[in-house]
Amino acid sequence: MIYVIHAIQIPQDEERPLYKVAIENLAGMQAAVGGYIEIIDLGPLTASLVLDEEGKLAQKPINRRATLLFWLLFPSVRHHDVIVGDVLIVGYPDKDGNTTDVPTKVVELLFETKSYKAEFQTYDDANKFNGNLMRFDDYFVAANYALGKAESWSAVERCRVVPAED
Known part of the structure; x- marks a missing residue:
């Protein structure tokens, strides 16, 4: 069985718009962010950021849009941490630990x-x-x-x- 989730891609390059993407598996998430994944829960949005776990070590450029979102939700990290590289927004895991679709309210907020x-x-x-x-x-x-x-x-x-x- 192929497991597909719907996510939002936030490219690091601000010339590229956000876009919706279907991701088939862990390898698809890794390809989308360019490396091993790290997940940061976004609390009030009931969503998570998926990013390259080694992005900072690889000196990937700052993803300003993802960083702004992160800083809005977590004041304690402002000016102390940044998000780098291309990022996905996905939903929280289900009861079995599987990543879920990005919440409809997040899609509506960012696209509609x-x-x-x-x-x-x-x-x-x-x-x-x-x-x-x-x-x-x-x-x-x-x-x-x-x-x-x-x-x-x-x-x-x-x-x-x-x-x-x-």
């Missing part, structure tokens, strides 16, 4: 959302995110903006990028 906004959570209100009127056509441009504001505003504890519904 027309406009994005950045939201910020401050230290004085851990239960609420606030935004502004800025809107972006690209998730990663919005992520870069959010991270820049989080760096310059000392009151910001967390930031995120969400669809703009207005």
Whole structure:
């Protein structure tokens, strides 16, 4: 039986767009990232990044888009760690430990959302995110903006990028 999962490829080369890809097996994942795989769970997205385990040793270039996503979700790694090389986004493993399809909500967020906004959570209100009127056509441009504001505003504890519904 051939086991196929649907994933999103984030090329390191920003001239290349993100694209959906069908991966047949472990060898397919290794080919997509260019080496032995390492998996990083993306928590709130119920998805995982698949990357080349030895990418940094091989001095692969930084994957800025994957790094922005990583930094948005994990503030403690900002400016301490980066993602390199081509990357896949896949779903969490199933009960048998098999990698699953990238969640529909992640596909919708990255491919079907027309406009994005950045939201910020401050230290004085851990239960609420606030935004502004800025809107972006690209998730990663919005992520870069959010991270820049989080760096310059000392009151910001967390930031995120969400669809703009207005």
